Amino acid sequence: MLDSDTIDPEDEAFGITDRVIADVLAAVQAQDVDTLNAILEPIHPADIAHLIEQVDARDRRDFLTLWKGGIDGETLSELDENLREEVLESLAPEDLATVVRDLESDDVVDLVEYLDEDQQEQVLDALAAPDRVAVEQALSYPEESAGRHMQSELVRAPEHWSVGEAIDYMRSDVILPDQFYHIILVDPRLKAVGYVTLGRLLSSPRATRLRDIMEDSFRTFHVAQDVEEVAQAINHYHMITAPVVDDDDRIVGVITIDDAMAFLEEEAEEDLLRLAGVGEGSLSDGVRETTRQRFPWLAVNLVTAILASMVIGLFENTISELVALAVLMPIVASMGGNAGTQSLTVAVRAIATRDLTGANVWRVIRKEALVGLINGIVFAVVMGVIGAVWFGIPQLGYVVAAAMVVNLVIAGLAGTMIPVVLDKLKVDPALASGAFVTTVTDIVGFFAFLGLAAIYLL
Amino acid sequence: MLDSDTIDPEDEAFGITDRVIADVLAAVQAQDVDTLNAILEPIHPADIAHLIEQVDARDRRDFLTLWKGGIDGETLSELDENLREEVLESLAPEDLATVVRDLESDDVVDLVEYLDEDQQEQVLDALAAPDRVAVEQALSYPEESAGRHMQSELVRAPEHWSVGEAIDYMRSDVILPDQFYHIILVDPRLKAVGYVTLGRLLSSPRATRLRDIMEDSFRTFHVAQDVEEVAQAINHYHMITAPVVDDDDRIVGVITIDDAMAFLEEEAEEDLLRLAGVGEGSLSDGVRETTRQRFPWLAVNLVTAILASMVIGLFENTISELVALAVLMPIVASMGGNAGTQSLTVAVRAIATRDLTGANVWRVIRKEALVGLINGIVFAVVMGVIGAVWFGIPQLGYVVAAAMVVNLVIAGLAGTMIPVVLDKLKVDPALASGAFVTTVTDIVGFFAFLGLAAIYLL
Incomplete structure (x- = not known):
C-alpha cells in the first residue's frame, strides 16, 4: 500500500523550495542577471509572486532592481496587495504598458483599485480604449459587488x-x-x-x-x-x-x-x-503595521478583562476570608470561555455557509444549551471533587460545581445567540462575537462562583 | 450609486428560502406527493440536500418516506456525510442502482467510503463493471490521496x-x-x-x-x-x-x-x-455526538487551567496579604492569552498556505516578539496607571505593567514557535497549538505578576 512516506519529501505538489529562493538571492547578490533569468525562466508567475513575498524588504528591492524586465501581468496580479505598489513603482512606464495589456479586465481592476490616483491613471493610460472602458465601468460598481469583480472577456x-x-x-x-x-x-x-x-x-x-x-x-x-x-x-x-x-x-x-x-x-x-482578533493582516506586513492591526482587539479585551475584574473586586472581602477562591476562580471562567468559543465558532461558520437559518436556529440554540448542561455536569463533578479535596472544604466543591454548570450553559447560549443577533444587526459576527462571548462567560463565571461562595461558604 | 440596499433582501444569490422549507414541510405533513413534487421539481439537487440537512430528524424521516423516488445521485453526493447513511437506507435497491449509475467515479467513492460493508457492496453491485473497477481501484489508495479523490472519467x-x-x-x-x-x-x-x-x-x-x-x-x-x-x-x-x-x-x-x-x-x-477545539462537528449532529466532540478540548483546558491555578496556589500567602492581586491577575493572563491567540492564528494559517517557511520563519518570530513588546509597553502604561489609581498603590502599577510586557512578548514568541515546532513534529498545529499557547501565557502571566508582587510589594 502506498503512503506519504514513499514520496520524496522534496517532491512537493507545488511551490518553490527554500533551495530555489537561496539560489535566486545568491544570483541577486552577485548581480548576475543571466543566472537569475535561467533560474526564473521555468518558474510559474504564481511562484515568482510567492518568492517576492517571502524574501525580506532589502532583498526584494535588490531583486526588483536587477530583474526589471521580468515581471509580467500574471505575477503582478498574484502578488500580495500590499506589495503591488512597491513592485509597480519599480517598473518603467513602457514595461507597465506591456504588463497590463496581458491581463483580463478583472485582474486590471484588482490591480488598480487600491493604487493612488497617479499610479491608477498611469495603468489606465496603458490600456487599449475598449479595455479601459471595461475597467472604468467595473470600478463604478461597489467594492464587494459582482460587477467590480467580473471579467468582461467572454464568448x-x-x-x-x-x-x-x-x-x-x-x-x-x-x-x-x-x-x-x-x-x-x-x-x-x-x-x-x-x-x-x-x-x-x-x-x-x-x-x-x-x-x-x-x-x-x-x-x-x-x-x-x-x-x-x-x-x-x-x-x-x-x-x-x-x-x-x-x-x-x-x-x-x-x-x-x-x-x-x-x-x-x-x-x-x-x-x-x-x-482571532487579527484584522486584515498579512505575513509580509511590517512590525508597525502588525502592531497597529493587533492593537484594537487587545484594547477591547483590556476593557472586557477590567469589567470581569470589577466583578472580582465586588468580592474582595470574600476572597480575603478564603484565598482558595482566588485560586479556583480562573478555572470556572476559563472553562466557560472555551465552551463559549466552541459554540460561537460553530455558529459563525454556520452563518457564513448558510447552514444556520431561521429554519433551525431555535433547535441549534436548544442543542447548544443542552450540550453545555451535560458537559457542565460532567466537569462540575470532576472539578467539585478536585476543589473539595485540594482545600479540604467539601462546600467549596459544591460551589465550584454549581458555578461550572451555570457558566457552561450560559456559554452555549451566548456562543450561539450573540453571533445570530449580530448577524441580524448586520454586524460581522466573526469580528465581534469573540469579545462579547468571553465577556459574558468571564462575568458569569466570576459572579456565579464568588457569589455562591459568599452566600454558602462564609 | 448602487449598494446592497437596492437589492430585495429575498433576492438571494442562491439557496432556498425559509418559505420554501415551510411549504415542503406542509406538503409532507399533508402527505401530498403531487404538491411536494411540484415544489421540488425546479430545485437544484444541492439545495434539496441543504433542505434535508436543515429540517429536524422526524421531518427528515417523513420527507424521505413520502419522496422516495426523488433522491438522485447528485443530491446524495451533496449531502452531509453523516446523513447519507440514513438517506441510502430509505432507498429501494432498484432506486439505488439508478441513483449511483448517474455519478462520476469520484462521487461514488465519496459516497461508499464510509458506508458499512453491506451497504458498500450494495452500491458497488449497482455499478456497471468498468465503473466498479474504477471505484475499487480508487478505494485501494490511501484516504487523503489524489488517487482516492480523482474521477476516472476524462478525455x-x-x-x-x-x-x-x-x-x-x-x-x-x-x-x-x-x-x-x-x-x-x-x-x-x-x-x-x-x-x-x-x-x-x-x-x-x-x-x-x-x-x-x-x-x-x-x-x-x-x-x-x-x-x-x-x-x-x-x-x-x-x-x-x-x-x-x-x-x-x-x-x-x-x-x-x-x-x-x-x-x-x-x-x-x-x-x-x-x-476552536471543536472536532469534525457538523450542525446536523445530535446532542450526544456534539457533547462528545466538545468534551476532549474542554478536558484538556481543565488540565491546563488547573496547572495555571497551581501557580496561583504558590502565592496564596501573597494574595491573602493583598487581595488586589486576585482582582488584577486575570487581566494579565487574559491579555497574554489574546495576544498569543492572535500570533498563533496567523502562524497556523501561514503554515497551511505555505507562507511561513524556512526562508522567513526567524524573521516572523522576531517580528512577533517585537510586536508583543510594543503592544506590551502600551498596555503596560495604561494598565499600570489603572492598577495604581484603582487601589492607590503606585508599586502595584509597576508590577502589573512589568508583568504585562513580559507576558505579551512571551505570547508573541510562543504563539509563533509552538505551531512551527508542532508542524515540524508532524502534529497538526491547528489542533494542538491553542492549548499549549494559552497554558504558557496563563502560567507566565500569573507567575510574573504574583512573583514580582511577592518580591517588590510585600
Whole structure:
C-alpha cells in the first residue's frame, strides 16, 4: 500500500523550495542577471509572486532592481496587495504598458483599485480604449459587488446559431479570452438565456442549434450582487463561470470559478483572522503595521478583562476570608470561555455557509444549551471533587460545581445567540462575537462562583 | 450609486428560502406527493440536500418516506456525510442502482467510503463493471490521496492527432464525461505529455496538430500525493483540472477544480473548528455526538487551567496579604492569552498556505516578539496607571505593567514557535497549538505578576 512516506519529501505538489529562493538571492547578490533569468525562466508567475513575498524588504528591492524586465501581468496580479505598489513603482512606464495589456479586465481592476490616483491613471493610460472602458465601468460598481469583480472577456452567441456557425465564428479572427469553457447564448436584445459547454458543442453535429444543446440549469447574477455570495453559489452549484447581468438582464461579464475559489479562500482566511482578533493582516506586513492591526482587539479585551475584574473586586472581602477562591476562580471562567468559543465558532461558520437559518436556529440554540448542561455536569463533578479535596472544604466543591454548570450553559447560549443577533444587526459576527462571548462567560463565571461562595461558604 | 440596499433582501444569490422549507414541510405533513413534487421539481439537487440537512430528524424521516423516488445521485453526493447513511437506507435497491449509475467515479467513492460493508457492496453491485473497477481501484489508495479523490472519467487523445481528428472522435458515439474542459495528450505509451483547452481546440483549424496547440505549462500529480496539496496547487496555478498519473506517468484520472474548491472549503472549515477545539462537528449532529466532540478540548483546558491555578496556589500567602492581586491577575493572563491567540492564528494559517517557511520563519518570530513588546509597553502604561489609581498603590502599577510586557512578548514568541515546532513534529498545529499557547501565557502571566508582587510589594 502506498503512503506519504514513499514520496520524496522534496517532491512537493507545488511551490518553490527554500533551495530555489537561496539560489535566486545568491544570483541577486552577485548581480548576475543571466543566472537569475535561467533560474526564473521555468518558474510559474504564481511562484515568482510567492518568492517576492517571502524574501525580506532589502532583498526584494535588490531583486526588483536587477530583474526589471521580468515581471509580467500574471505575477503582478498574484502578488500580495500590499506589495503591488512597491513592485509597480519599480517598473518603467513602457514595461507597465506591456504588463497590463496581458491581463483580463478583472485582474486590471484588482490591480488598480487600491493604487493612488497617479499610479491608477498611469495603468489606465496603458490600456487599449475598449479595455479601459471595461475597467472604468467595473470600478463604478461597489467594492464587494459582482460587477467590480467580473471579467468582461467572454464568448456569447445568438441562440439561433448552429454548432457549425459557432465554431466558424471562433475560428475567424475574433479575439477570444485566454480561457473560456462556455458559450453564453443571448436573444436578439442581448438578454442572456442559457449556456452551452464547449464539451457539448464539440461533441454535437454541426447542424445542431445551440438552443437545443443548452444546459438545463442556468443562473445569472446581478452586477450589484455581493461577490462573496456569487462565489458561494459557484461552489454550491459546481458552476465553472457565473454570468453577470445588468438591470436589463443583458450579459456584461462573467466571474470564473478560479477567481471564486481564490476569493473564498481569502474570505475563509479573513473570518479565521477576525475570529482571532487579527484584522486584515498579512505575513509580509511590517512590525508597525502588525502592531497597529493587533492593537484594537487587545484594547477591547483590556476593557472586557477590567469589567470581569470589577466583578472580582465586588468580592474582595470574600476572597480575603478564603484565598482558595482566588485560586479556583480562573478555572470556572476559563472553562466557560472555551465552551463559549466552541459554540460561537460553530455558529459563525454556520452563518457564513448558510447552514444556520431561521429554519433551525431555535433547535441549534436548544442543542447548544443542552450540550453545555451535560458537559457542565460532567466537569462540575470532576472539578467539585478536585476543589473539595485540594482545600479540604467539601462546600467549596459544591460551589465550584454549581458555578461550572451555570457558566457552561450560559456559554452555549451566548456562543450561539450573540453571533445570530449580530448577524441580524448586520454586524460581522466573526469580528465581534469573540469579545462579547468571553465577556459574558468571564462575568458569569466570576459572579456565579464568588457569589455562591459568599452566600454558602462564609 | 448602487449598494446592497437596492437589492430585495429575498433576492438571494442562491439557496432556498425559509418559505420554501415551510411549504415542503406542509406538503409532507399533508402527505401530498403531487404538491411536494411540484415544489421540488425546479430545485437544484444541492439545495434539496441543504433542505434535508436543515429540517429536524422526524421531518427528515417523513420527507424521505413520502419522496422516495426523488433522491438522485447528485443530491446524495451533496449531502452531509453523516446523513447519507440514513438517506441510502430509505432507498429501494432498484432506486439505488439508478441513483449511483448517474455519478462520476469520484462521487461514488465519496459516497461508499464510509458506508458499512453491506451497504458498500450494495452500491458497488449497482455499478456497471468498468465503473466498479474504477471505484475499487480508487478505494485501494490511501484516504487523503489524489488517487482516492480523482474521477476516472476524462478525455485523452494521442498527441499526433489533428484538431479535426479530435473533433470527429468526440462526435462519434464514444461516451464523454458530463463535464470536461481539456483534452489530455498522451504519447504511444499512454504517458501524459500535455493538454489542450477546448477553447483553443475550437478556435484552431481542423488540420492543426494537437501537440502544436498544447498549453505551455503542464503539471501532473502522483496518485499517492496528498489531495489537499493538489487542491492548493489547483488554486495556486488557476488550473481547471489536475491530471493524476500512476508510477509509470500514465494518466489514470483527473481532479476537477469544483471538487478542489469544495475540498479547500472543507479544509478551511476544519482548521477553523480545530483551532476552536471543536472536532469534525457538523450542525446536523445530535446532542450526544456534539457533547462528545466538545468534551476532549474542554478536558484538556481543565488540565491546563488547573496547572495555571497551581501557580496561583504558590502565592496564596501573597494574595491573602493583598487581595488586589486576585482582582488584577486575570487581566494579565487574559491579555497574554489574546495576544498569543492572535500570533498563533496567523502562524497556523501561514503554515497551511505555505507562507511561513524556512526562508522567513526567524524573521516572523522576531517580528512577533517585537510586536508583543510594543503592544506590551502600551498596555503596560495604561494598565499600570489603572492598577495604581484603582487601589492607590503606585508599586502595584509597576508590577502589573512589568508583568504585562513580559507576558505579551512571551505570547508573541510562543504563539509563533509552538505551531512551527508542532508542524515540524508532524502534529497538526491547528489542533494542538491553542492549548499549549494559552497554558504558557496563563502560567507566565500569573507567575510574573504574583512573583514580582511577592518580591517588590510585600
